[in-house]
Amino acid sequence: MTQVPKAVCLTLVTEREICRRRAISRTTHWRDRQRADYPRPYKVGARGVRFSLEEVFDWVRTQRA
Numbered sequence: 001m002t003q004v005p006k007a008v009c010l011t012l013v014t015e016r017e018i019c020r021r022r023a024i025s026r027t028t029h030w031r032d033r034q035r036a037d038y039p040r041p042y043k044v045g046a047r048g049v050r051f052s053l054e055e056v057f058d059w060v061r062t063q064r065a
Contacts, residue, residue, distance in 0.1 A: 010053075011054060012051065012052060014051075018051055038059060
């Protein structure tokens with residue numbers, strides 16, 4: 001019997017919200033985004049982008065390890 005994967009529910013937040021929750025500046029967030037291993041943003045609409053809160057905080061935990 002094949003198991004069906006759980007539904008994935010992402011919490012998508014803006015760049016400003018990421019900065020607020022991590023207590024960093026937008027410049028620091030921009031520097032982090034330049035790294036190849038930083039989570040990719042999700043495109044929302046024509047010009048909007050959002051980041052997965054879970055993916056970003058998982059990335060932060062791996063950087064601290």
